[in-house]
C-alpha cells in the first residue's frame with residue numbers, strides 16, 4: 001500500500017495560482033516519512049489491513065467517483081462498503097441552520113472519475129511554498145490532518161477536489177484558528193453556508209496578499225460582500241443614540257482594555273476624534289456576531305470571544321490615527337495577552353460600513369502598498385482612486401483641518417497607501433494575529449479623515465480565546481478554556 005507521503009515539491013511561489021487549477025507539474029524528490037501515518041499504522045493495524053485488502057481488491061484506488069452525487073455525491077465512499085470501519089457514516093453533512101452548515105465539503109466534483117491522488121498543501125492562511133502530497137485513498141488522505149479548501153471548508157474526501165488543488169492546513173496550536181488564505185489579490189469566493197442580512201450569499205475577496213517571508217509587511221485584509229442588510233445598518237445607527245442604550249454615543253476614548261463599568265479611562269484621544277456607542281446584546285448585534293463567527297470558520301459561537309459591537313460616527317474632518325487593534329503584550333499583569341504563551345488578545349476585526357461617504361473616511365493600511373492595476377484592475381476600478389492632489393487640498397481646507405496637522409498627513413498617506421473606501425452594507429476582515437498566534441505588527445491601520453459627508457461604521461472584535469475579564473478558570477491561560485470544537489490542533493482529518 002502506498003504511504004501518504006510528500007512525493008515532490010513545486011519550485012517557486014505557488015500562491016499566484018488559482019487553487020482550483022488541476023494542472024500541476026510534479027517534480028520527483030526523495031520521499032519523506034509522515035509521522036502521523038506511522039503513528040496510525042502502529043495504533044490501528046487491524047483497520048489498516050482491512051482497508052488495504054479492499055483497496056487491493058478493487059485494483060489500486062480508482063473507479064469510485066464519477067458524476068455529481070444527486071444527494072451529496074457519496075459514490076466515492078460507497079466502494080468501501082466491505083471495510084471494517086464505516087467511512088460513509090463518518091462524512092458530515094450538517095443541516096441548514098447549524099453552525100457547521102457549509103463547513104464541510106460534501107460533493108464529488110462533477111468531472112471526477114476517480115478520487116484524486118495528490119494535492120498542493122499550504123500552511124494555514126496560505127502563502128509560502130506548497131508541498132505536494134499524495135494519497136492512495138480516503139484513509140490516507142485523512143491521515144494528513146484537517147485540511148481546508150479555499151472556501152474555508154474542511155475537505156472530507158479526495159473525491160471532493162481535483163488533482164493538484166491547493167489545500168490548506170488547519171490551525172496547529174491551541175489558541176490559534178483557521179485563517180482565510182489570500183490566494184491572490186482580487187480572488188473572490190463564496191463562503192458556503194454563510195449568508196448576509198438579506199439572505200444573500202456572502203463572498204470574501206482578497207485585498208492584500210501576504211507572504212510567509214519575515215520581511216513581508218503586508219497585513220491580511222479581505223473584503224466581505226453582502227454582509228449586512230440595510231435594515232441592520234439602520235438599526236445599529238438608530239440604537240447608537242437610542243434612549244434605551246446604556247452605552248450611547250459619546251466621544252471615543254482609547255488605550256484601555258477595561259470596559260467603562262470596570263473603571264476604564266474616559267480620556268479622549270486627540271488621535272481618535274470620532275464618537276462611538278456600544279451595542280452589546282440586542283438581537284441585531286447577536287445576529288451579526290454569530291454571522292461573523294461563521295464567516296471566520298472558528299467553530300461555534302462563543303460570547304466570551306466577542307467584544308460588544310462598537311458603533312462609530314465620524315463627522316467632517318474626524319479620523320483615527322494608524323494603530324493596532326490588539327493590546328500590547330504587557331498591557332496588564334492580570335491577563336496573559338500573548339497568544340504564543342497560551343494567552344488571548346484581539347484576533348480578527350470585522351469592520352462594518354454602515355454608510356457610504358462622499359469623500360474620505362477610508363480604512364487605510366499604511367504597511368500595504370496602494371492597489372495597482374497590475375494587482376487587480378477590477379478592484380482598482382471598483383474601489384475608485386483618490387481624487388487629484390489639488391482636489392484633496394481643497395477638501396482638507398473645507399473640512400477645517402489645519403495645515404501640518406496629523407489629519408492632513410493621514411489624508412495624504414491614505415491616498416499613497418492601501419485604503420478601502422466605505423460602502424454601506426459591506427465590511428472588511430483583517431487579522432491582528434498571524435496564523436501561528438504572533439501579534440501582527442503589519443495589521444496597522446487607521447481611519448482616514450472624512451472630507452465630505454458623515455461616516456458610520458462599527459467594530460466587531462473577535463479574540464482568539466476568552467477576552468479580558470471573561471476567562472472563567474485562569475486568565476493567565478485563556479487558550480486552555482477554549483471549547484473542544486475551537487481547540488486546535490484537531491486530531492485526524494475531520
Ligand SMILES: O=C(O)CCC(=O)C(=O)O
Pocket residue numbers: 312320325351361362363364445446447448457459
Ligand atoms: O473607521 C475605520 O475605518 C477604522 C476604525 C478603527 O480602526 C477602530 O476603531 O479601531
Ligand SMILES: [Fe+2]
Pocket residue numbers: 323324325445
Ligand atoms: Fe482599529
